[in-house]
Amino acid sequence: MHSQELDKVISFEHLVVTKGSSGGMKQDWLPLYPRVFARVSHESGSVGDATTQGGPVSTAITKFRVHAREGLDDPVSLRIKFKGKLYQVTHINPIFERGEWLMITATTGKDHV
Numbered sequence: 001m002h003s004q005e006l007d008k009v010i011s012f013e014h015l016v017v018t019k020g021s022s023g024g025m026k027q028d029w030l031p032l033y034p035r036v037f038a039r040v041s042h043e044s045g046s047v048g049d050a051t052t053q054g055g056p057v058s059t060a061i062t063k064f065r066v067h068a069r070e071g072l073d074d075p076v077s078l079r080i081k082f083k084g085k086l087y088q089v090t091h092i093n094p095i096f097e098r099g100e101w102l103m104i105t106a107t108t109g110k111d112h113v
Contacts, residue, residue, distance in 0.1 A: 006037035010064060015077040029079060032071055039065040059109030062087055068102050080106050
């Protein structure tokens with residue numbers, strides 16, 4: 001893998017949970033890495049029901065290859081912004097022996113606002 005193949009710009013956000021003014025828990029997505037070069041590969045897509053009452057919604061699986069960075073290790077608390085869309089990270093896989101690269105699988109569509 002060569003750095004020249006990282007031809008798209010994405011950003012990472014992480015989930016931060018704090019106590020709100022009323023005492024309840026508040027969730028916010030904050031920038032973690034606002035400008036990261038990545039190789040983007042759109043893998044597959046499908047159409048399903050958005051709710052039990054119906055209404056179609058499309059979802060897609062996309063893979064992002066990036067240089068390894070600190071803090072990119074918990075898929076539950078990470079999401080990616082790319083071309084105005086939000087992608088929920090579902091899996092992070094270090095690739096190659098030295099762990100220099102990460103292959104990140106993410107989905108967009110249903111429940112991603």
